[in-house]
Amino acid sequence: MIDLGLPLSDAGIVWALASPIIYGLVCLKVNRASYNSVLLAAFVVGFLISYVAYLIEVSLSGIGSHSLTQSWIWFVAFVAVPEEGVKLAALIGLANKRPAYPPLMVACFIGCGFAASENLIYLQSFGDAVVGARFLTATAFHVFNAIIMARLLASKLLQDESFRIMAALATSVVLHGTYDYFIATPSGNEGPFIFVLCFTIAAGMVTLRANKASPAIYGSGAP
Numbered sequence: 001m002i003d004l005g006l007p008l009s010d011a012g013i014v015w016a017l018a019s020p021i022i023y024g025l026v027c028l029k030v031n032r033a034s035y036n037s038v039l040l041a042a043f044v045v046g047f048l049i050s051y052v053a054y055l056i057e058v059s060l061s062g063i064g065s066h067s068l069t070q071s072w073i074w075f076v077a078f079v080a081v082p083e084e085g086v087k088l089a090a091l092i093g094l095a096n097k098r099p100a101y102p103p104l105m106v107a108c109f110i111g112c113g114f115a116a117s118e119n120l121i122y123l124q125s126f127g128d129a130v131v132g133a134r135f136l137t138a139t140a141f142h143v144f145n146a147i148i149m150a151r152l153l154a155s156k157l158l159q160d161e162s163f164r165i166m167a168a169l170a171t172s173v174v175l176h177g178t179y180d181y182f183i184a185t186p187s188g189n190e191g192p193f194i195f196v197l198c199f200t201i202a203a204g205m206v207t208l209r210a211n212k213a214s215p216a217i218y219g220s221g222a223p
Contacts, residue, residue: 020112028105028108030208049110060082079177084169084176091103104147111144148172148203148204151207151211
């Protein structure tokens with residue numbers, strides 16, 4: 001018999017899907033961007049690509065020894081790269097579709113959709129309480145790490161587009177891999193995990209405030 005996990009309550013499903021959107025609305029206000037239909041598309045795309053990342057991670061899960069799977073390198077290469085890679089691909093695709101709309105907000109809602117999808121998976125495994133815990137941790141991390149990625153992708157300090165893509169991917173991957181590593185290998189000291197989480201949220205918020213209604217990735221952006 002297939003274990004389908006815990007039964008899902010209506011309230012749990014609504015909170016799992018809606019809680020990431022709270023961050024999206026806050027980010028819209030901070031960035032002073034107006035709502036656009038591309039944000040709904042970004043949310044849906046973010047939701048769907050999480051399953052692509054999940055399938056990649058499952059296919060890679062048998063690689064390496066137990067000690068390797070507990071290492072920082074593992075979380076960077078086999079968890080963060082698939083997840084941030086699909087987010088980056090989605091961001092580039094949507095940015096090309098709506099080049100005039102602020103990419104920071106597109107990335108934000110991709111992160112919201114991704115977090116919502118993960119919420120449903122964790123909800124089925126651990127129950128309603130996990131969604132509240134994730135709201136203050138993983139949900140926030142996905143949203144603001146995506147914003148940092150978008151800012152690097154839009155930066156004009158690197159003129160070569162391929163360098164911007166590499167910088168955006170590398171930064172988001174290192175942050176994500178480090179975050180997951182500190183969660184998965186608890187040492188009794190929550191300081192490093194809290195630092196990475198708070199750093200990512202703070203950097204994302206500063207980015208939003210400093211680049212209000214920022215121009216497109218492929219337009220005339222700020223340096």
